[in-house]
Amino acid sequence: MSTTTISTTPPLKDTLFTTSVWSWQLPHVDCHQMAEKVRELYRADPGRTASNRLGWQSNSMNNRDLPLWLSATVNAVRDRMLTPIYQELGLARTPQLANFWYNVNPPGAFNWTHTHPNSSFSSVIYLENTAGSGPIVFENTQAIPGTLAERAILPREGTVLMFPATTPHRVEPNLSKTDRITIAVNWI
Secondary structure: OOOOOOOOOOOOOOOOOOOOOOEEEOOOOHHHHHHHHHHHHHOOOOEOOEEEEEOOOOOOOOOHHOHHHHHHHHHHHHHHHHHEEEEHOOOOOOEEEEEEEEEEEEEOOOEEEOOOOOEEEEEEEEEEEOOOOOOEEEEOOOOOOOOOOEEEEEEEEEEEEEEEEEOHHHHHHHEEOOEEEEEEEEOO
């Protein structure tokens, strides 16, 4: 007759994949002045509809279109935020701007779940954002039922969020009485 011995050793866990979201506070940037520049573009351009609903999104632009008033901020995000991330991940290349666009989400506006294809990382620069503006929500498509399937983050003005471009995300409806103004920047 054989007896079964039950191991008291806990099972080994190997975390295969994780999704990181980095945040950084812009130093010495006048977010409201930059938001006014975005509003000027909003008034002059009908924009496009992508994942946005009830809000405005400019057409996608590239490095040639980067205005002087934004270039120092985008370069700071690349040099002081993304370059260290590339180094941490062992990526032996210099981050390059892929494209960018402006977003104005008035009260009620939101963005459907989407990703940013053809990029390595995506960043969002928050110029105007209040507690009622609606958080960005990152979705975990590999979540086990009953576990955390999404994570909401409500950045304050002047914050930059950086995340893998393939990460599904959405922006909840703006329930405030003011616009949520952001700049999305993709990197390769």
